[in-house]
Amino acid sequence: MKIILGKSIFKGIAIGKIAIYKKDDYVVKREHVNDPEEEIKRFEAAKDKAIDDLSKLRDKAFKEVGEDGVAILEIHQIMLEDEDYNDSIKNIITNESVNAEYAVATTGDNFAEMFSAMDDDYMKARALDVKDISERLVKVLLGHTDSGITGDDPVIVVADDLGPSETVQMDRDKVLSFVTRYGSKNSHTAILARTMNIPALIDIDYTEDMDGVLAIVDGAEGKLIVEPDAETILTYREKLNEELKSRDMLKELKNKETVTKSGRKINLYANIGGIKDLASVLQNDAEGIGLFRSEFLYLAGSDYPTEDEQFQAYKTVAQNMAGKKVIIRTLDIGADKQIDYFNLDHEDNPAMGFRAIRICLERPEIFKTQLRALYRAGMHGNLAIMYPMITSLEEVRKIKEIAANVKEELREQGIPFKEDMEEGIMIETPAAAIISDLLAKEVDFFSIGTNDLTQYTLAIDRQNEKLDPFYNAHHTAILRMIKMVVDNAHKEGKWAGICGELGADTTLTEEFVKMGVDELSVSPSFVLPIRKIVRNMD
Ligand code: PEP
Ligand code: MG
Secondary structure, three states: EEEEEOOEEEEEEEEEEEEEOOOOOOOOOOOOOOHHHHHHHHHHHHHHHHHHHHHHHHHHHHHHOOOHHHHHHHHHHHEEEEEHHHHHHHHHHHOOOOOOHHHHHHHHHHHHHHOOOOOOOHHHHHHHHHHHHHHHHHHHOOOOOOOOOOOOOOOOEOOOOOHHHHHHHHHHHHHHEEEOOOOOOOOOOHHHHHHHHHOEEEOOOOHHHHOOEEEEOOOOOEEEEEEOHHHHHHHHHHHHHHHHHHHHHHHHHOOOOEOOOOOOOOOEEEEEEHHHHHHHHHHHHOOEEEEEOHHHHHHOOOOOHHHHHHHHHHHHHHHHHHOOOOEOOOOOOOOOEOHHHHHOOOOOHHHOOOHHHHHHHHHHHHHHHHHHHHHHHHOOOOEEEEOOOOOHHHHHHHHHHHHHHHHHHHHHOOOOOOOOEEEEEEEHHHOOOOOOHHHOOOOEEEEHHHHHHHHHOOOOOOHHHHHHHHOOOOOOHHHHHHHHHHHHHHHOOOOOOOHHHHHHHHOOOHHHHHHHHOOEEHHHHHHHHHHHHHHHHO
16 A cells, blocks of 8 residues: 555545556657648648537537536637737748647747746646647647547546646546646646546656556545555545535535525525636536635735736636626725735734725725726626625715726726626624615615624634634624614615625524525535525425
8 A cells, every 4th residue: 555645636535446647649740841831721720620629529518517617628719819829830830841740839838838937826827728739739730539538437537737628528427536746726627626526636746557556535635545455445435435425415406496495595605715716616506606705816916916817807707607696895905814015004903904995995096996897897797796894884985986987987998898787785894784774775785794793793803713712603793783784685675695604604594594684605515505404494
């Protein structure tokens, strides 16, 4: 028995034989051509075929992994059409009078090199994509067919790295787990593993002689156990059985409505920090996104994300959710979420300090950039905006003023945007809860942030471990406030939900439904357990 330690990219257990996945072996030779024009035509024809192959794969991926698999292949199609990429290939063919295979492979290497050298993790991960499309093109030019997993039994796929179009081509029923030597947590393979709900590891130092050998993947612990002994197999079989049992029970609830027996419907949404969480949203069948913590876009970089970067991120989420509601919360930094480039002064009491909407109102240029990106992205799906840390009517009115200016600017510039997006506020301060009757007249919805509402109501710093014994989110004061906020929303014909952690507290689900809460937005893995409770209610 040998235990190889790596990094987990998705939890779960797999027991099966290892299949070492080898890319098609091919050699790209540099050859002189007499007619570069003819070679460019060969390249164009290969590109058309590659795009056509990708379209077919899209249909297959859609059936197997849903929207997320499709997104990867669409990115590849777009990359194949990229002007810089195409120009580079054609220039090499013309200037050097060489074969298309060589020009494609060289361009692929150069572009991959360029992406790998970038600071941004997301862009780094794109190096694999550009290599992937170049390999696809070379294979078409050489007349190779794609390889896949052979044999009837499902296997643990082990490889140096896996391009997204390779993973998506594999027969889903035959893959127990993805295990690679290289790869990043941001790679599409990782997203696919989460979407497919199978364990995945990276940084695994395997050897060729492991091909065909029995192994166990422990996704949670980041371990590959090769040739496990009988006792280890038994232990993991039991764990796997438990996991499968609970998963199966919940799977039955997918594509079902979150509705009580008497017909009361709850909107059961998921909380996300970014695009990377979309897979688990889809996998757990959330009915929308109730809280997209947009500050993670700001936390990820070393400078303010540009309007276009934000627009792309919001658009991607909107498109992936395909018409389902996506509520994006505007920037909520400060307190525990500090960002160096904001250059905020030190505060003795940051939880009660300069944070969230207060920063946005003081620095409207940052706020306006985000609002422009949001209104523009609104054209691409069912987006809504939500403002954090509201304490007064004045804040809401100032927000509206800035929002109106932003829209006016976009209109003048002739930039398409969504005029009538749903806009709501978080109720996460006692002040907002107490004046929720007044606030309800001003906004489209409320989303109760119980994490901060508890902190401010009970005067307990949520970061201070010492206060854990005093942190009682079930405190009557909190539950009364939730009820009051919901009632005040309803009096004005508005809806109210909960997006703080308390919303995922299954011991309170029934109580929330009885209070009239319209929406619960929770971590994706809580969606199905909560649906189960709601469906069992009278
Ligand atoms: C909350 O305060 O409950 C909330 C959802 O926001 P965050 O946890 O991001 O402060
Ligand atoms: Mg909060």
